[in-house]
Amino acid sequence: KMAARVTLYYSSVSGALMVKKQQSRVQDIFAARKIQFDLVDVAADEEAKEFMQRKSGKNTLPQIFVDGEYKGVR
Secondary structure (H helix, E strand, O other), rough: OOOOHHHHHHEEOOHHHHHHHHHHHHHHHHHOOOOOOOEEEOOOOOOHHHHHHHHOOOOOOOOOEEEEEEEEEE
């Protein structure tokens, strides 16, 4: 069975300290659980940002997707 593809949408230019902490925390949790994931920087990729917002209906960050489906924030 193929492992699920996990994607973390984040922003490299977020000015909000809380968002930066949450993004870092999610990455730490994934690393601790040995979950492989792709990082998508919505600040650098407008198309990815539009996809994320269309699928989740939200623009809050970070967002987690599994196999292209929205699974939650933080």
